[in-house]
Amino acid sequence: MRVQKPKGTVDILPGESQNWEKVENITRSFLTRAGYREIRTPLFENYEVFSRSSGESSDIVEKEMYDFQDKGGRHIALRPEGTAGVVRAYVENKIYGPDHVKPFNVYYIAATFRYERPQAGRQREFHQIGIESFGSDNALSDVQTIMLGNDLLHELGVKNFELHINSLGNEEVRKAYHDALINYFTPLKDKLSEDSQRRLGTNPLRILDSKDERDKEFLPDAPKIIDYLDEDSKAKFDHITQMLKDLGIDYVIDDDLVRGLDYYTGVIFEFMVADSDLWASPTTVLGGGRYNHLVEEFDGPETPAVGFGIGEERLMLVLQKQNPDLFADHGIDFFLANIGEGTELKTIETARALRKQGYQVDFDVDQKKLKNQFKKADRLKASYVITIGARDLAEGVVQLKRLSDGKQIPVALEKLGHMADIIAEL
């Protein structure tokens, strides 16, 4: 049988997988220090969990969802984003109850699925790193969320990202702004690109984001969301941006910033990376915002919330380019080479003992010639080779050799239990 992975999926093989581990370990450590704990929710949910929260008319729901009927006739969907499932879990487990400390802060690193045409940094199965904070509407929680995104990217070594932020208001504000955009663009309809003529009917906000020159000339005079915000939203947005300024976090206010999901209600933001070697136009690596009504949508109590999601594949692309040192391959600590009668057992015993001391140790299970064993040690990028030979063994020693400079010393068998000391002497 000739097998092939499904379109838009990838195998992450050894060599690559350790890079992911590295990024994920740094991320987990970072978020744990910030008081976020991991949540794991199902890979699939009832279809409605995603269709209702993301917006029935959003592209994600209309054409990108992996959904199917299971054998029990249930309409199931693979998660196309992380937030909805977490909100569902929050409500279903009654985490809004008094037993839980508020805000309730969680993170996840999870596989996510969208039926799309694959491209660089876009797959059908991909991974999102996300955080969500439930229970506070204070600007501090918005600022902290943005700050964590900023600091995490810095800690990982992303160099040239730009933070774009904007504010969407409540339901009424969005409605009024939506209408204003339609009123503005409708008379211009014939001059707009085909895509934007279509957007006028589906999602006029997206016209603001158009890359088509025919559209761009009309954008500067288009209505700005900021002029439609209510006083509270405006004051809060100012408060947030002021704090970012005080924290030394650079940002640009981006009137044209819109996000693909319907549930955002307040501040929204994207961290974008411009790298022409990677993408033709600046690409979002991290995006998020405030969503104060989603919990209610799931029949939970009124609960403000804010969060973000990182596209892990895109993050990896950027890091491999901008911080390759992070992925340096250091190889193993010891390779055990053995030669002569009766050295096999001593070899595997020594491997066991050294591993117990915390070292990465390997040896040649195929027992090839000494020369081949050394070659294998080189291939494994071993720092040291310990040669266990029958002649030496009779005298109670093994040979320890540092491969970088070839220096070799005999080591008494009894001392193998204290490898750190021996290496210090070498």
Next chain:
RNA sequence: GCGGAAUUGGUGAAGUGGUUAACACAUCGGUUUGUGGAUCCGACAUACGUGGGUUCGAUUCCCACAUUCCGCCCCA
């Protein structure tokens, strides 16, 4: 969903309608058996994404499909 390009061994690749598919790297074996990253010698594609067609004959021409990549839509 729309438009474009690509598809030869483990890797990078050259190449032609017709008897041995170049070259390089890597790998494996050897260079007389206790020490590597050097040199030298040798081995290594039943076959050129899959299926069909044209042809006496196709890896080379045509068609379809698949996958990958690029741009758009959209998004992480």
